[in-house]
Amino acid sequence: MKRYLKLVNFEFNRFFKLYLVLIGITFVAQMSGVIVESKSYHNQANEIMQEDLLTQSEYVQQYGPMSFLNISESIWFLGTIALCAVTLIIYVFFIWYRDWVGKNNFSYRLFMLPSVRLNIYLAKATTILLFVLGLIALQLLLLPFENQVFKWIVPEVFRTDLSVLEITNLYYLNLLIPKNILEFILFYGAGMTAVMIVFTAILFERSYRLKGIFYGIVYCGVSILIFLAPLLLQASLLENYFYPMELLFLEIAACVLVLAGAIWIGNMLIKNKVRV
Amino acid sequence: MNVKFNNRDPVYVQVIQHFKEQIATGIYEPGQEIPSRRELANQLKINPNTAQRAYKEMEEQGLIFTEGNLPSRITSDEKVFQRVREELILEAVGAFVDSIRTINVPLNEVLQLVEQNYHKKGDSL
Amino acid sequence: MIEVKNVAKKFGRKKVLKGVSFTAEKGQITCLIGINGVGKTTLLKAIMGLTPFDSGEILINGEKIHPGTYEKITFIPDTITMLPNMKIREAFTFMADFYNSWNAERAGELLKFFRLNEDDRISDLSKGNAAKVNLILGLALDVDYVLMDEPFSGIDIFSREQIADVFTSHLIEDRGVIITTHEINDIEHLIDKAVLLDNGVILKEFDTEEIRENEGKSVIDVMREVFQA
Structure with a gap:
């Protein structure tokens, strides 16, 4: 058990730098997405209202309000989630093959550890699970924050507000973040x-x-x-x-x-x- | 300590030879402590088993002795010293005579040359 | 004692080991000598449980290999077994984390002897220094048996001298050692036993001091006779 936990810790650290980069990209891209999408909606609304001489409520009636859904379905969100998913899927393979490739043969060391070898297998699986859960947790932490930023940029009249629970229940996010x-x-x-x-x-x-x-x-x-x-x-x-x-x-x-x-x-x- | 070993004689025999030379030339004094088998193996870059075997053999020949758990020592027996010295001289002379004989040099000439060379080399030392 | 009994192994159709048997005793250096072929390395890997074999049996102290055996036997391959981005210190920490038999004091001694810096990154080491680190990782384990694959191959002359030095200072003494090599020069005076392997078959197994004593032959003489027959 002790060695299993050490192996998990070891495997976790091996990917941690890249993982932080992934988290960084996700954070920056999603925040940019929130800002860019909100601003562009707001600017567009202002332009159209000026050109067509509409009031705010007339605009909302004709063109519809903006909700967080517009953001979470944008490339900013889908892209980062796809990036994370693809990276982790690749890492499911790489977590094994990296022990064999190159001139360093870490597989020798790994299989000569005085520990049941199944621990290596389970530790690698646990590491993948931790990384997945970590990204999900990150997404859950980011959502309320992003929702708030969205609210700051887009005035209330233009918005349909959704709670975090409502956001996560929509479409693909429901798969990643189940209700119960x-x-x-x-x-x-x-x-x-x-x-x-x-x-x-x-x-x-x-x-x-x-x-x-x-x-x-x-x-x-x-x-x-x-x-x-x-x-x-x-x-x-x-x-x-x-x-x-x-x-x-x-x-x-x-x-x-x-x-x-x-x-x-x-x-x-x-x-x-x-x-x- | 740097000893060049040849490939065809048992290493332990060469180690004993090395000790005899040091005894005969006085590098080892009677009763002097000698390295442990491990130290010796390390100094000579040989296997400790070989060092062990050399010590065992030397003990049997009375060149060294061990009391209890103390480190082994060179024998204090003057007779053994004398014997080792003679043995080495005879060995060297024997080898010399063998090689001289193969080229058929008369003894007188050889002895003269030996004397000359011995002094010459002695001077340059 | 390490007992290799009638071990056979094929890679595809190529028979690499054709029923190999030999023993390696504790407190002795056994040298597997083969001029060519992959049999030697495969044999060491088979002993270590790093490659499966087709038939035969290998026992270490009378038991088949199991996880606990890795506290008693270690393998120093001719490739470095740590992650390239690790510093030497981190590699040592890894060993200390996983092995009860890790002797940190001895690792430190050896590091000093080789004049290596523990802040050096493994990927930055020269081939000679990488081999030294590899050696430390194996020798600083308090194990009964050490298996070494071609410890001198492709290494500069001064590193070889240092490594040979370490052999007599840290390696032997009650441990059992198996070394593979294709050239015997560096260690001819060090080994107790030679096992000549060619094309997956053991051609001769002999005590080196005995062969010098009884037949007046050097190890190379015997190799010449056996391999060129």
């Missing part, structure tokens, strides 16, 4: 299962190299198939035999099964088969 704890566990549980499937597939490749790529792909296919099995059965053979709640529980069971499989196979590979 159950959804949170479901979404992130499924997400982490996907991460671990990829981890185990990477270990297939690291163990059997060229052949391992094939094994890894087959393994991913089987995992996805098992995960989707209840849905597929429901849609085909069983013809809506299950109630939605039953289907949900079956899905959870399938997910747990796939997750357990990923960890078990990953453990076998990292313990007995992996090569430096």
Whole structure:
């Protein structure tokens, strides 16, 4: 346990500088987005009101008010969220391959640590989870602040105000920031299962190299198939035999099964088969 | 301490030889403390097992002795000193005679040359 | 004792080890000598559990390798095993964090002996100095066995002398050591036992002092006989 925590700490620190850069970019881009979008709405409104000689309320009636949605659906927001997501997805691979690439072979050291090797696997997964949660937390912290800045720039008559809860319930943000704890566990549980499937597939490749790529792909296919099995059965053979709640529980069971499989196979590979 | 070892004689034998030379030339005095096997291994850049073996052999030959847990010492026995000295002289003379014989030089000539050279080298030292 | 029993290993169709058996005792330096081929390194990796093998068995002190074994045996490969952006001090801290057998005092001694600065970054080190750091990372562990892969290859003459110095001052003494090499010159007088490996087969295993004593042959003489036969 002690060594697992040390490994988590170590893996966390290894990515931390880049992570801070990511946080910096997110902060700067989103704040710029809030300012630029708000200003441009406000300026545009002023221009049109002057040209067409409209009052503020007439303008709002004709052109509609501005809400935070206009900002959160802008490229500033979508871009940063996509950037963070893509970076972390790439890091899911790089967190393993960085131990092998280059002239320094950290994989030697890692696999010669006097600790159960599964700890390495779990520590890397934990690190990914921490980074994801960290970014979500950052977003939750930024939203009220950004909302406030939006309110400062755009006068009240032009605005439809949304609370943070309302903002997070809209569209894609709802996926990232679920409303209740159950959804949170479901979404992130499924997400982490996907991460671990990829981890185990990477270990297939690291163990059997060229052949391992094939094994890894087959393994991913089987995992996805098992995960989707209840849905597929429901849609085909069983013809809506299950109630939605039953289907949900079956899905959870399938997910747990796939997750357990990923960890078990990953453990076998990292313990007995992996090569430096 | 820098000793050049050859590849074909056992290292422990060469270590013993090295000690004998030092005893014969008086670098080691009777009863003088000698390095531990580990120190010796480090000084000569050899394996401690080899140093150990050399010490064991030297102890058997009476060149060194150990009392209890104290460091080993060079023997104080004058007879052993004498013996080592003779042994080394005989060895050197033997090797010399062997190589002289192969080129068929008469003894008189050799002795004369030996005398001349011995003095010459002695002067330059 | 490290016991390698009939170990075989293929890479694709190429047989790298064809049923290799030998033992390495504690308190002895065993030298795996091979002129060419990858068998030597593969063998060390197999002992360390860093590469799986196809058949045979390897026992360390009578047990198969498990996580705790890494407190008792260490491997010094010919490539540095720490992150390039680490300072030497950080690499030491990492070792101290994870190994109970890390001997910080000895690491400090060795660092001083090699005249290295603990604030140096690993990526900035010359090849010779990187090899020295690598050596410290292995030798400062209080382990029973040390495995070294080609400790002298590609290193300048002065670094080699220093490393050979450290061998007699810090390495041996009750530890078991396995060294691989393709040239024996630097350590001919240091090793207890030579194991000649070629094409995945052990051709000869002998005690170096015995062969000098009984047959009047140097290690190189024997290598010449065996490898050129």
